[in-house]
Amino acid sequence: MNIGFIGNGPMATAIIKGLLDSKFVAQPSDILAYDIVPSVLDNLVKHIGVFPCTSNQNLVDLSDFIVLAVKPNQLREAVAALDFRGKVVISVAGGISIEQIEGMIRSKHPVHIARAMTNINVSIGAGVTGICSNEHMKSDELKTVLSMFSSLGEAIEIPEASFSTFTAIAGSSPAFTYLYIDSLARAALKAGMTKEQANKIAAHAVLGSAKALLETKDAPWALIDKVCSPGGSTIAGICELEDNKFVSTIIKGVDAVIAADKDINF
8 A cells, every 4th residue: 555645744754754663554665755845855765765756646646545744725736736536635734624625626526535633743653643534435445544543643533523622632732741841840940950850750740641541541630639638749739720720721722722723714
C-alpha cells in the first residue's frame, strides 16, 4: 500500500515518522511525497527516504491513500485540478469540513474522503486522532484509515460536528500541557531547583498522571481526592488554584480554540 502526502510541513513529517516507526508501512519508499519547494522534497528524500513524485497528480496516480496535509488556506488550490477517482483522500487540514473538501475537489465521480484531526504526538506513537468519513467511504477503507492512525497512538471515530471540540482538547491541548509543565518548572526554579531538572520532573509527573487516569478509569476528581490528604499541602495548592479560577480559565482556553476553529472558512 502506497500513502501519498500533499503538503510536507511539521504535521505531515510527524505522521510519516510515526508510520515508519510503527512499521505500518513496510519501507520508506512506500510513502510518496511532492512539494512545490524542491528543497523541502529533497530534505524528505535525504533524511527519511520517501519516494519523490514529479507533481501532485503524479503522486495521486501512484498512491492508494492520499493525505492532504497542506495549510487550510492552501487546500483549494492544491486539490482543484486533481483527479482522485478510485482513491481514498484523508484531510488533516483543520477547520475544513468534508462538504467543503468535496466542493474544492469538484469531481464528477464520488470521492472517498476521510477527515482526520490529530496532534503532534503522532511522531512518537502517542497521538490521538479523531476520524470521520463521507458516505462514499467503504467499510474496509475506513478500517484501514483507523488502523493507520491507531498505529500512531489512539484513533477514535467521532461525528464531524464534534471536530472543533476534538481540536481543542486533543489537537491544541499539547500546547496547553507544555505551558502547564513550563509553569510548574518555573515555580520550581523560583524555589531553587534547576530548570532542566524541574522540566524533567514535571514532565514525568504529567506522564504518570495521564497513564494512571487511563489505566484506573477513575474520574479525575476521584484521583485528586486520593492525592489530597486532610489538611495537607496538596489540598492547599488545589484551593489556591481554584481561588484563582484555574478550571474556568482552562475552559475559556478550550472555548477560544473551538470558536477559532469554527471561524475558519475557505
